[in-house]
Every structure is written in structure tokens, then in C-alpha cells.
Amino acid sequence: MWYQTAPMHERYNPAEIEPRWQKRWADERAFSVGDATGKDDFYLLEMLPYPSGRIHMGHVRNYSLGDVFVRHLRMRGKNVLHPMGWDAFGMPAENAAIERKRHPRDWTYENIAQMREQIKKLGFSYDWDREIATCDASYYKHEQAMFLRMLEAGVAYRKAALANFCDHCQTVLANEQVEEGKCWRCGNNVRQREMQQWFLRTTKYAQELLDGHKELEGKWPEQVLTMQRNWIGRSTGAEIRFALKNPVDGVNELSVFTTRPDTLFGVTFLSIAAEHPLATRLAAGTPREKEVQDFADRIRAERRVRHDVGEANKEGVFTGATCLHPITGAEVPIYVANFVLMDYGTGAVMAVPAHDQRDFEFAQKYKLPIRVVIQPEGAQPLDPATMTAAYVEGGFMVNSGSLDGTLNEIGKEKVVALLAEKNAGRGTISYRLRDWLVSRQRYWGAPIPVIHCETDGVVPVPQKDLPVVLPEDVEITGEGGSPLARHESFVNVSCPKCGKPARRETDTFDTFVESSWYFDRYTTPRHEAGPVDGERARNWLPIDLYIGGIEHAVMHLLYARFWQRVMIDLGYFPKDTPREPFAALLTQGMVCKEFYHRQDALNPAHTLYFYPEETELREGTRVVIATGEPVEIGGVVKMSKSKRNIVDPDEIVSKYGADSARLFVLFAAPPEAQVDWSEAGIEGASRFLQRVWRMIRDRREMLLTTSPYTSGELSENAKTMRRTLHKIIDRVTRDLGERRQPNTGVAAMMELLNALTAFEAKTAAEKSVLREGVDALVRLLAPFAPHIADELHEHLGGKGTLLHASWPAFDADAVHEDSVEIPVQVNGKVRGRVRLANDANEATALAAAQADANVAAHLQGKTVKKTIYIAGKILTLVAV
RNA sequence: GCGAGAAUGGCGGAAUUGGCAGACGCGCUGGACUUAGGAUCCAGUGGGGUAACCCGUGCAGGUUCGAUUCCUGUUUCUCGCACCA
Structure with a gap:
């Protein structure tokens, strides 16, 4: 293949360079990777995007971070798996169908095509041969098969349950998908509704998911681990059974869970939930029946509309029933x-x-008795009559029979032992985590592969009939529940067992199901016989670095950790496959920008937002161009369409080029912090690349006839240049390596450029040092700004892409100095600097310091009481 | 309320193991080049002071020869959870 090398223009022109290199990379399939080799393999993944139609700056940041690490790793000889795909099921496709009369499939695939092009324009190095779209039957058929295995294994089950239901989305939601009582997608209130639903037994893995965190400490952000820990919500306590004084319907006891068994002797009543099966039955047939029934009904109804979360007033009603305290026998x-x-x-x-x-x-x-059973140590005894709040801290047990005087922490175990003796309770652990509700009453999702038969109940779709393909001829109106339920030929089937007419399940999977194993699929993406080719897939696992937004801290990351374990336990992977799928996690911050707004003159409760181009500065005030009205400048917030503060990546790429865009988002802030978008900032990045271009162009003739320095005598000037160069190579290497801080790496490269620009190479040796430095700069730049790096590499006589070129080697000798200048402090303040031999001892250092005029002046009239000398670092004198 | 994290110039941020605070970039100021400059280059840029020097990492303490870094308390902000027994 022959490519025309452009002449080296006066000015750096990304619009010309970038498409040319992108074509070349694609033609050479430069990013394709085979199986894991068992040596130097690295799997780096960014969270797969939802194909909404256009990429946004958040994507650009996410993928720039991933790509800078990937390209660095490749240059360091790693075999890197870096795939990309599409989280292609989900509601927006159905909304598009309703609003624009487009079929969700067409809409989705067009979006994918568009976004793929946008991503390619940014020069990200994905192995497109492994691309997957989760809405493709070749993907979800494996998911359906896995679900059937889970059903067999008891991991998947169906039950009638009160589910969070969003009337707007016409579907149920998992607990995790309810935010402050509202639907995480549309923001509408969620109500409780009883429905038959499919669940996955995440609770079975609660403890393991918690224990697994140990392996992730230091490699996942502490914040994410904390959020998951809180979500799983393990608490240690006891289950205690209270015998009912008068059994009802054969039920003779009431079981409670408590984390404070040590307070058992302080029990003065029992409280049960309005939904508790005994709630109304305890009062049935008594004068209190109606009151209890009404109360339970009212509370349940209030809970159906869960928008007002928070601590409501405590309210309750006496059932008329009592039970017996398991130790004291008192009636409660x-x-x-x-x-x-x-x-x-x-x-x-x-x-x-x-x-x-x-x-x-x-x-x-309700004027119920209060009985103190824990007494704080060394404080006034608590008096129920004067207490204004519960005492929840530790102390000694009182009013607790034989346990009086016991420390309450010890008392916990003793009470549990006592209960066990009386067969009235046991120590137990409770989790906040619920089973994962995976059914959704939606069309654009993977069908749940079961059939409901009147005779045989729930019948799995036979393997040979998989996949259950989503029918295409549906009418999507957004009303009346799932369109699948109205699709006659989809619904009406014969039972695989008895052959009689039966109904096909019309619920589809929560889209978090697809994203729970897509990273596995990437390892063997065209494997037909199952979701993965276990052995080959295992060799890529775990993912060495996973990069994405913190918003997925609980749901996606917890479900994926769960699913991975299930897959291993069901034999899809060899038993020794790592159970934690993501060995390291990097959560990148948001991309933010200021926004312009003003109150709507016609409707003061309403705020109007303006695009920057709708406003201009007039005499220092930003006003709406059309009306001249001043706008307020809002804070710097996450880019969003509603705030009209989005920046379109395409526009940035066409204006500044992909390399500048990448460089800016990497430079503007450390990965976890938010990036404030600024036009001036990206101009700075662009200017830096311009300066690199010019520096090399101005020296090109000389550089082309010079080879890089290898050995030989150097002038002081050249030695200093090499010292700077190799210190910077070391810094950038670590910034892209273990530190994962590309922002400081960019700063280091800027310093290198400044040093190289200022460096006057006169002798042949100095010229060779310059060439060494320029070559290194171009290579250091390659992971950040790959197009310009490859282009400059060719202009310097190199052939082909730097993609697999070697990373600049750090030369420790270049950095080595025989002497070092260290600061001298007198009483904690720097008063001078002295140049010392590396191996200078304290006495020499002290003598040199005392010889310094300014240090001497500060020691005038004082005695040096103490000397602290850290060789090569600092000399501190304490003088009085 | 509980939990986690953060706070450094005009701005984004740096300081990697307790050792020279403010790297690098933006912005700003002055200058050069120029028909022009919103291009480029050079110089300067935490505050105060003519200077020596003093002050300075949200605030108040502490440990230390030495603290942006460690400890205690506190304020503000961000995020998460929120009647979880």
C-alpha cells in the first residue's frame, strides 16, 4: 500500500493529518488483537455507551483516558485488548419510536453507525473486529441460555412481589433504579404495585460480594467500595421469636430481627409492618379489627406513592394482641x-x-413504658421520666436479670446464648440487599425465554428454540403496557411439554443484564456455542483496568460482579477464573461548563436557558442577543441539553482536531475530578501542538541528518538537556503507568518542549542530544495525540505508525549528578543553597552552609543547637 | 441524621515517601515583529514591602528541626445512603 506523505507545512493542520492517519490505521487493522498470549496481556475497557445518537464530551473524556493508557501499554510491549460495543437495548429507542415513528431497531443501528464514526474521528484505538451490539440476537441468545441455566440452578425465580412501578415508563424498576422515590430514567414518582416478577438471587451472593471487596481495596476508589458496602448493608444481630399469647390461624409466634439483642430486657412492645401478614390477622374478629385494617390500608396506600421519602412522624395502632417475652415471660x-x-x-x-x-x-x-437496660459508664443513671432521647451508645447492662453489670457488647452474645438455650432465637446476619428484579414490561429488550402453560406452569423455552427473537412487526404507542403482550403470534404458542396452547412470557430483561457480561463476550465475541469460550476467555480476565463514570458505582458494577460469579459457578468458565471481573477501576469525573439563564418574564417560576451563541457581551454584561436582556451566569455544572451548556465533540474536532480535544480533556484535571470545559483551555492544548510542530519544522533539516545521541562526551549544556529529558521520560512513564495521572504527564511534555526549544544545539554531540530529545518527545506524545505524533515521526524520517514503536527508555545515568544543590534552612526557613557532592557528609554540608553569606547572617549571634541533614535533600539548622 | 471525599494565586491545577508551596496551562501586564493582531516571539505575574524581609495551602489547635501532606476539633461544598431495627 502506498501513502502520500504530506510535505511538512508551515502550520500544523489537524484537519488534513487526522483523517489520513485514521484511514491508515484502519487499513492496517492496527488495533486488532488475537487471543491472550499468557504473557504481557492487558485488558483495558471503558464502559460501553448507550447509542443515543451523538457522543458527548463525557464519552470523549472516558475514551481519551482509556486510549492514552492503551497506547502507552502497547508501546511498552503489552498485548492489549481494547474493545468497544453498544448497550443497545433500552427505553430511549422506544420513545424515539413513539415520537418519530421510527422502528427502535432502525433508530438504534443508525445511532450506532453515527457514533462509531464520531469515535473513529477521535482516533481511539479500538479493535472493531470485536464490536458487539447487545440488541443483536447473536448476543442476547446467550443471555437467554444463561438465564435458563440460572432458572435450573435456582438462581432465577419468579414471585409475586410488591414492585416499584413507574406509570410513565409503564414498567417495574429494581430498588436501585428508584432515586428519592422517583424513576431513575424519567423522574416520575414510583408507586408500589403487586406483580409476578422475575428475580435473580443476588442475596445468595451478598456475603461473597462483600468479601470480594478485600481484593479490590486500593484498586477501586474507596468511595465506590463504600457505596457498595452500604448498599449490601450487612448487619449482625439476632432473630428472636416471641410466642403469641393467643395463636392466630395456627401461627403461634412472631419473629423479629434486632442488632441489639443486649437490649432484650428493655422490650416494652413489638412493632410490625403494615404489610406484615399478621398485621391485620392479629386483630381479626376483635373490636379493633376495623381500626387496624384502616390503618394498615392507609400506610400501604401512602407507601404506594413513595415520593416523600424521609422521616415521617411515627404512627401506629395497637392490634389488641400480645406476646410473651422469651426470657422474662412478661406480656408485651x-x-x-x-x-x-x-x-x-x-x-x-x-x-x-x-x-x-x-x-x-x-x-x-402512645404513652408506652420506657425501660432502661443499658447504663452509660460513669454517668448519671438514666431516668425514663426525664430522658429526651433514646440512649443508643454502649454501657453496662441493668434491669437485665442475671446479666446485670455485663458490658453490653459482651451482653449481645450472652443474650443470644440464653435465647438459644430456650430455643427462642439465634444469632443471625441480615442484609439490606434485595434480589435483583430483572423483568421489565418493555418491548426493546431481550425476551425472557419462558412459556406459561396452564398445565405445566412455567416452562423454559427449549434450547433448540433459542433465541427467542424479538418480533419486528410491532406497534409502539407508549400506552397500555408492553407491545409484546399485544403481539398475537409472539404470545400464542404451544407448550413445549404438553403441546397445549400456552402464552409466551412478554417481559424483557432489565438492560443491566446485558451490561453484566458484555466484557466477557468481548474476549471471544464470535463464539457460537455459548456466551464465551471459557478457556480462551479466562486468559483475558480479569479486566486490568475498567474506566467509567461513578454513577455506575452500585448498580452496574454490583450486578456485573454477581453475574461473573454465577457464570463461573454454572461452569461457563473454568473454576479457577478470577471471580472479580474488574481488577482495577478508574472513575472519571464529569465534564462541566457554565450556563446562562434568566427568569422567564411571563412566568417567573420558569427559568430560561440560553446557548452561548444566543448571547453576547455588551459593555461587560452578557445579554441575550435577540432581546438585549441580561442573563445570569450559572455555576459550572455537568453538561446537559436542558441547561444548554453542551459542547459538541464533532465541532471541537473540526475546529481544533481530535488530538487537541484529547489533550485538553486529559490535561485539564486529574481523572477523578470534574473537568471544567473552557474554550481557552482547548486553545492552549492546540497551541502546544502548534509549538511542537514548529519546533520540529524549524530544526527539521538538521534533525534529518543527525542520529540520536548514544554515547560520548557532552558539554554541560547538553548534559543538562539530557538530564531534563530523562527526568521527564521517567515522569511521563509513571504518569501513564502506576500513577494514572495523564494531566501531569502533559505538563511534563510541555516542559520538555520548552527545554528543547530553548536548547541551542551547536556541536555535533549537542545536535544528537536534540535529536534524542525530539524523538523522545514525539513518542511520549503518541498516546496522547497519536495523529500528530505519527505525522511528525514520518517527517523525521520514521516509517509507519508509532503504535507499536518502543517507548522511550529512561537512562538513569543521564539523570545522575555528582553534586547536588540543596536548600539550607535556618529555623525552618530557607536561607540559602549550597552545592554539595552526592556523598558529602553532615560536617561538610554544615561547613558549606556556614560559608554561605546569607546563612551566616541568620546564624549571627546564635548557636547551632541541632543539625538535620538529609543527604541530597535538605540541611536544616536549629539555632538559638 | 449517617457515611465518603474535597477545600492551594484572578482560573484549571502541581507538589509522587513529612523536606525549596504555586510545576504546567489559562488569564493578565509590558515589550518585539507587524498595514493590522484575536497569529507568533520575549519578559513579568501569590499578597505586602524601596529593600532586607514578612505573610501565605478553608478556619482553630497539636505533633515535628520542618506540615499542602500526619493528628484533634471546626466551617463550607460535593457525592452517596436515608425510619435498615
Whole structure:
């Protein structure tokens, strides 16, 4: 293949350079990678995007971070897997169908095509041979097969449950998808509705998911681990059974969960949730029946509209029933209370008003007894009559029979032992984590592969009939639930077991199911026989570095960790496959920008937002061009369409080039911090590349006839240049390596450019040092700004891309100095500097310091009481 | 309320292991070149002071010869969770 090398123009012109190199990389399939080789393999992945149609700056940042590491790793000889694909199922496609009368499939694939082009224009080095789209039947058929195995293994199951239902999206949501009582997607209120739903038994893995964090410490952001830990919400306590005084319908006890068994002797009543099966039955047939029923109904109804989350007033009603304290035998009343949750613990709690704030408030309101059983050490004894809040700290047990005087922490175990003896309870662990609700009443998702038969119940779709392909001839109106349920030929099937007419399941999977294993699929993306070719796939795992947004801290990352374990346990992978799929995680910050707004004159409650181009500066005030009205400058917030503060990557690429865009987002802030978009900032990045271009162009003739320095005597000037060069090589190497801080790497390269520009190469040896430095700069630049780097490399006589060129080697000798200048402090302040031999001892250092005029002046009239000498670093004199 | 994180010039940020605070970039100031400059190049740029020097990393303490870094308290902000028994 022959490529025309452009002449080296006066000015750097990314618009000409970038498409040429992109074509070359593509033609050479430069980013394709084979199987893991077992040596120097590296799997780097960025979270797969939803194909909304256009990429945004958040994507640019995410992929720039990934690509800079990937390209660096390749140059260091790693075999890097760096794939890209599409999280292609999901609601926006259905909304597009409703709003624009486009079929979700067409809309999705067009978006994919468009975004793929945008990504390619940025020069990211993906192995496109491994591309996947999760909406493709060749992908989801494996998901369906896995689900059937999970069904067999009891990991997947179906139950009627109160589910979070979003009326707007007409679908149920997992707990994780409800944010402040609202749907995470559309923001509408979520209500509770009882439905038959499919679940995956994430709770079975709760402990393992928690334990797995140990392996991730230091490699995942602490924040993410904390969020997951809180979400799993493990608490240690006891399950205690209280015998009902009068059994109802054969039920003779009520079980509660508590983390404070040490307060058992302080129980003065029991509280149960309105949804608890016993709530209404306890009062059935008594004068209280109606009151209890009404109360339970009301609380349940209130909970159906969950928008007002927060601590409501404590409220409850006496059921009329009582139970017996398992140790003292005392009679304890049972209340239905609004603050007890059915889906945590057992849905019933033992109330210890003296030592639990909620119970305290409840007891005060309903004039229930308060009994102190924990006494703080060395403080005034607590008095129920004067207490204004529950005492929840530790102390010694009192009023607790034989356990009086025991430290409450020890008392916990003793009470559990006592209960075990009486067969009334046991130590147990409770988790906040719920099973994952995976069914969605949506069209654009992977069909759940089961059939409902009147005779045989739930029947899995036989393997040979997979995949259950999503029918294409559907009418999407956005009303009346899932379009699949109205699709006659899809729904009406015969039972695979008995052959009688049956109904096909019309729910589809939550899209988090697809994103729970796509990273596995990338390893063997065209494997037909199953989701992965286990052995070959295992060799790529775990993912060495996963990069994405913090917003996926809980849901996606927890589900993926769960799914990976299930796949291993079901035998899709060899048993020794790492159970943690993501060995290291980098969560990049948002891309933000200021926004312009003003109050709507016609409707003061309404805020109007303006695009920057709709405004201009007039005499120092930013105004709306059309009306002349001043706008307020809002804070720097995440780019969003609604705030009209988005920057289109395409426009940036055509104006400044991909290299400048990449360089800017990498330079502007450390990866975890937010980046504030600034036009001036990207101009700075562009200017830097211009200066690199000019520096090389101005010296090109000389450089082309010079080879890089290898050995020989050097002038002081050249030695200094090489010292700077190799210090910077070392810095950039570590910034892209273990430090993962490309921002400081960019700064180092800028310093190198400044040094090279200032360096006057006169002798042959100095010229060879310059050539060494220029070659190194171009290579250091390659991961950040690959197009210009490859272009400059060719202009310097190199052949082909730097993609697999060697990374500049750090020469420790170049950095070595025989003497070093160190600061001299007198009483903590720097008063001078002295140049010392590397091996100078303290006495020599002190003598040199005392010889310094300024140091001497500060020591005038004082005695040096103490000397601290850190060789090569600092000399500190303490003088009085 | 609970948990986690952050706070450094006019701005984004740097300081990698407790050792010269402010690297690098933006912006700004002055100058050069120029018909022109929103291009480019040079110089300067934390505050105060003629200077010596003093002050300075949200605030108040502490440890240390030495603290942006470690400890205690506190304020503000961001994020997460939120009646979880």
C-alpha cells in the first residue's frame, strides 16, 4: 500500500493529518488483537455507551483516558485488548419510536453507525473486529441460555412481589433504579404495585460480594467500595421469636430481627409492618379489627406513592394482641407501626424505647413504658421520666436479670446464648440487599425465554428454540403496557411439554443484564456455542483496568460482579477464573461548563436557558442577543441539553482536531475530578501542538541528518538537556503507568518542549542530544495525540505508525549528578543553597552552609543547637 | 441524621515517601515583529514591602528541626445512603 506523505507545512493542520492517519490505521487493522498470549496481556475497557445518537464530551473524556493508557501499554510491549460495543437495548429507542415513528431497531443501528464514526474521528484505538451490539440476537441468545441455566440452578425465580412501578415508563424498576422515590430514567414518582416478577438471587451472593471487596481495596476508589458496602448493608444481630399469647390461624409466634439483642430486657412492645401478614390477622374478629385494617390500608396506600421519602412522624395502632417475652415471660403488646419496613429483616421489630430513637418517639406518643437496660459508664443513671432521647451508645447492662453489670457488647452474645438455650432465637446476619428484579414490561429488550402453560406452569423455552427473537412487526404507542403482550403470534404458542396452547412470557430483561457480561463476550465475541469460550476467555480476565463514570458505582458494577460469579459457578468458565471481573477501576469525573439563564418574564417560576451563541457581551454584561436582556451566569455544572451548556465533540474536532480535544480533556484535571470545559483551555492544548510542530519544522533539516545521541562526551549544556529529558521520560512513564495521572504527564511534555526549544544545539554531540530529545518527545506524545505524533515521526524520517514503536527508555545515568544543590534552612526557613557532592557528609554540608553569606547572617549571634541533614535533600539548622 | 471525599494565586491545577508551596496551562501586564493582531516571539505575574524581609495551602489547635501532606476539633461544598431495627 502506498501513502502520500504530506510535505511538512508551515502550520500544523489537524484537519488534513487526522483523517489520513485514521484511514491508515484502519487499513492496517492496527488495533486488532488475537487471543491472550499468557504473557504481557492487558485488558483495558471503558464502559460501553448507550447509542443515543451523538457522543458527548463525557464519552470523549472516558475514551481519551482509556486510549492514552492503551497506547502507552502497547508501546511498552503489552498485548492489549481494547474493545468497544453498544448497550443497545433500552427505553430511549422506544420513545424515539413513539415520537418519530421510527422502528427502535432502525433508530438504534443508525445511532450506532453515527457514533462509531464520531469515535473513529477521535482516533481511539479500538479493535472493531470485536464490536458487539447487545440488541443483536447473536448476543442476547446467550443471555437467554444463561438465564435458563440460572432458572435450573435456582438462581432465577419468579414471585409475586410488591414492585416499584413507574406509570410513565409503564414498567417495574429494581430498588436501585428508584432515586428519592422517583424513576431513575424519567423522574416520575414510583408507586408500589403487586406483580409476578422475575428475580435473580443476588442475596445468595451478598456475603461473597462483600468479601470480594478485600481484593479490590486500593484498586477501586474507596468511595465506590463504600457505596457498595452500604448498599449490601450487612448487619449482625439476632432473630428472636416471641410466642403469641393467643395463636392466630395456627401461627403461634412472631419473629423479629434486632442488632441489639443486649437490649432484650428493655422490650416494652413489638412493632410490625403494615404489610406484615399478621398485621391485620392479629386483630381479626376483635373490636379493633376495623381500626387496624384502616390503618394498615392507609400506610400501604401512602407507601404506594413513595415520593416523600424521609422521616415521617411515627404512627401506629395497637392490634389488641400480645406476646410473651422469651426470657422474662412478661406480656408485651403488638403494634402496627408506620416506620417498620416489610422488606428488611422479618418485617417486625422488638421495641426498646430507652435505646432506640424511633421506638422512643413512638413510646412517648402512645404513652408506652420506657425501660432502661443499658447504663452509660460513669454517668448519671438514666431516668425514663426525664430522658429526651433514646440512649443508643454502649454501657453496662441493668434491669437485665442475671446479666446485670455485663458490658453490653459482651451482653449481645450472652443474650443470644440464653435465647438459644430456650430455643427462642439465634444469632443471625441480615442484609439490606434485595434480589435483583430483572423483568421489565418493555418491548426493546431481550425476551425472557419462558412459556406459561396452564398445565405445566412455567416452562423454559427449549434450547433448540433459542433465541427467542424479538418480533419486528410491532406497534409502539407508549400506552397500555408492553407491545409484546399485544403481539398475537409472539404470545400464542404451544407448550413445549404438553403441546397445549400456552402464552409466551412478554417481559424483557432489565438492560443491566446485558451490561453484566458484555466484557466477557468481548474476549471471544464470535463464539457460537455459548456466551464465551471459557478457556480462551479466562486468559483475558480479569479486566486490568475498567474506566467509567461513578454513577455506575452500585448498580452496574454490583450486578456485573454477581453475574461473573454465577457464570463461573454454572461452569461457563473454568473454576479457577478470577471471580472479580474488574481488577482495577478508574472513575472519571464529569465534564462541566457554565450556563446562562434568566427568569422567564411571563412566568417567573420558569427559568430560561440560553446557548452561548444566543448571547453576547455588551459593555461587560452578557445579554441575550435577540432581546438585549441580561442573563445570569450559572455555576459550572455537568453538561446537559436542558441547561444548554453542551459542547459538541464533532465541532471541537473540526475546529481544533481530535488530538487537541484529547489533550485538553486529559490535561485539564486529574481523572477523578470534574473537568471544567473552557474554550481557552482547548486553545492552549492546540497551541502546544502548534509549538511542537514548529519546533520540529524549524530544526527539521538538521534533525534529518543527525542520529540520536548514544554515547560520548557532552558539554554541560547538553548534559543538562539530557538530564531534563530523562527526568521527564521517567515522569511521563509513571504518569501513564502506576500513577494514572495523564494531566501531569502533559505538563511534563510541555516542559520538555520548552527545554528543547530553548536548547541551542551547536556541536555535533549537542545536535544528537536534540535529536534524542525530539524523538523522545514525539513518542511520549503518541498516546496522547497519536495523529500528530505519527505525522511528525514520518517527517523525521520514521516509517509507519508509532503504535507499536518502543517507548522511550529512561537512562538513569543521564539523570545522575555528582553534586547536588540543596536548600539550607535556618529555623525552618530557607536561607540559602549550597552545592554539595552526592556523598558529602553532615560536617561538610554544615561547613558549606556556614560559608554561605546569607546563612551566616541568620546564624549571627546564635548557636547551632541541632543539625538535620538529609543527604541530597535538605540541611536544616536549629539555632538559638 | 449517617457515611465518603474535597477545600492551594484572578482560573484549571502541581507538589509522587513529612523536606525549596504555586510545576504546567489559562488569564493578565509590558515589550518585539507587524498595514493590522484575536497569529507568533520575549519578559513579568501569590499578597505586602524601596529593600532586607514578612505573610501565605478553608478556619482553630497539636505533633515535628520542618506540615499542602500526619493528628484533634471546626466551617463550607460535593457525592452517596436515608425510619435498615
